[in-house]
Amino acid sequence: MEKVEKGTRTRNRRGEGGRLRDEIVLAAIELLDESGDERTLTLRSIARQAGIAAPSIYKHFPDQPAIMLAVVRSALAELNVVLREAGERPGAGPRQRLEGVCHAYLDFARTHPQRYRTMFGGLWVPNLSEETSVRREDMQTLGDESFAILGTALAACVEAGESTADPSVDVVALWLGLHGLAHQRASTAAFPWPEGIEERLISSLAQLRP
Incomplete structure (x- = not known):
């Protein structure tokens, strides 16, 4: 899967919600690899890494x-x-x-x-x-x-x-x-x-x- 550049993500087409979920997980993994500290993985930091607004996460992950x-x-x-x-x-x-x-x-x-x-x-x-x-x-x-x-x-x-x-x-x-x-x-x-x-x-x- 290609890395999602921060702040440059394009909106998924209808039916591509699963792709956004994968991108959120990938962003969290990238952030973990970069920081080396799982405590830095907040909803806000993950959203920033994925290039999306934080509320978008709640469509795929409750917390x-x-x-x-x-x-x-x-x-x-x-x-x-x-x-x-x-x-x-x-x-x-x-x-x-x-x-x-x-x-x-x-x-x-x-x-x-x-x-x-x-x-x-x-x-x-x-x-x-x-x-x-x-x-x-x-x-x-x-x-x-x-x-x-x-x-x-x-x-x-x-x-x-x-x-x-x-x-x-x-x-x-x-x-x-x-x-x-x-x-x-x-x-x-x-x-x-x-x-x-x-x-x-x-x-x-x-x-x-x-």
């Missing part, structure tokens, strides 16, 4: 948390694409595919730090006890597909005899390890990370055979 939910879903959809591609690499065995999925996850976190932080940092999460359009079930299903891709790759390794893990439990440990490394890399950039730390973490938590 700011609804836009943030759409941003997170969009980022997760991007992550799912790269994880799925890594997990379906032609000619690769189960172990190589699992390692590919794990490295793809870490690469996404490294190349999209602002989006990753918003996806998993928890700072944008609305207070569900207050009046908001975001429901608890909306939050509970976020990341399900990403988690399933990782779990499927781990289970394939177990089935092939390349891992001694219990996929139903150890996939959680594996994800926590990947997330912890991704988060710490972003927050402690000056730390002298040892060479091969990714491979050691993946091999250990996935309980891969030597």
Whole structure:
């Protein structure tokens, strides 16, 4: 999708309302990437980035948390694409595919730090006890597909005899390890990370055979 220049947006033709919704989400993502801080994503700032009047947003999103939910879903959809591609690499065995999925996850976190932080940092999460359009079930299903891709790759390794893990439990440990490394890399950039730390973490938590 082309970037919408601030203040130069042309009015959509009848029936193109879905395009404006996409542009609002894109504007929010661009603003997040530029600022690195989800707290800057207000209805006013998003409208300015999209080149529209703030009231136009209400035709597509009832409030700011609804836009943030759409941003997170969009980022997760991007992550799912790269994880799925890594997990379906032609000619690769189960172990190589699992390692590919794990490295793809870490690469996404490294190349999209602002989006990753918003996806998993928890700072944008609305207070569900207050009046908001975001429901608890909306939050509970976020990341399900990403988690399933990782779990499927781990289970394939177990089935092939390349891992001694219990996929139903150890996939959680594996994800926590990947997330912890991704988060710490972003927050402690000056730390002298040892060479091969990714491979050691993946091999250990996935309980891969030597």
